[in-house]
């Protein structure tokens with residue numbers, strides 16, 4: 001039983017990592033993949049939110065923007081420097 005829980009947790013972590021790389025919600029995909037490990041295949045096959053490069057969410061308007069963006073294309077606000085650095089490491 002305990003081993004099964006560990007396996008489901010690993011499945012959830014894998015799903016959330018793939019979700020982050022595709023600009024999708026890591027929390028939702030962690031829960032979904034932990035409950036249904038087969039969904040890892042689904043998230044792996046899903047196209048990213050933006051076709052080129054990885055994405056992040058604008059902290060001001062919550063729109064999906066490109067990871068390397070310094071200014072949000074939706075609301076035009078400049079993003080905090082620490083957010084740009086953190087996102088570039090992933």
Ligand SMILES: [Zn+2]
Pocket residue numbers: 058059060061062063072073074075076077
């Ligand atoms: Zn914005």
